[in-house]
Amino acid sequence: MRALRRFLSWLFNLATRRAQEERLREEIDGHIALQTEEDLRAGVSPVEARRQAMLKFGGVEAIKQDCRAERGLVFVENLAGDCCAPVSSIRTRRAAGSRAVSWTIGSKPNANSNANAGCFGVGKRAAFEGHHIGEQESGYPTHLAL
């Protein structure tokens, strides 16, 4: 029965994750504001009162993380992070690759061009133009360039 209640509670937490994050943020802000007001009444300067209130409260991000762990959502967030990070990384690499290729398409590789330009230039010609590539032509050993 307790396990069922915890599971239903977990599902509810998952569905209302954003609302609960907002609730926690509002609660923490309210708490720090109340402590700041009390210190202000005691004659402390506004900046110092706020600083003291933050110190008394402790690390806000750590507490938010503890609350997420309590709601059992850390696993879901980690899973989402694990799934999103590779996709984002592939997108970034693809975008960087297409930028580099478009840059080398317009330029002629010569003996003074850098390694990246040479590699992309040779790669592009091998892939799209079907030319034979010799070591002298590319300026780089073929097995390294490809």
Place this chain on the structure above:
Amino acid sequence: MKQKTDVLQGTLALMVLKTLDVLGPQHGYGIARRIEQISGDLLAVNQGTLYPLLLKLEQEGAVTSEWGASENNRRARFYRLTQEGRKQLQAERQDWEQTAAIIARFFDAKAEDLS
């Protein structure tokens, strides 16, 4: 100047439940202040640690919460002890009294009593 002691592991829940039992519905800041006051300012409560605990107690059904207005008309979340929470408080109180009694026996023990 008085030396402040850190809250012992596992005792904060008991303090929160007892505070809500005695004072009725309170917001997080109110609970933290009352705990400090009741302890005679001897306890150093890291106030933020109350929130994961309040969430845990709420998920266990020991407390419920709702939005309300604080004494200076600021919106605050008020926590209230439930029937389940009263039972939990009673059980935890018995556990602590038993533990305290056992420790007291160790402090009072003399060599001749044990021979």
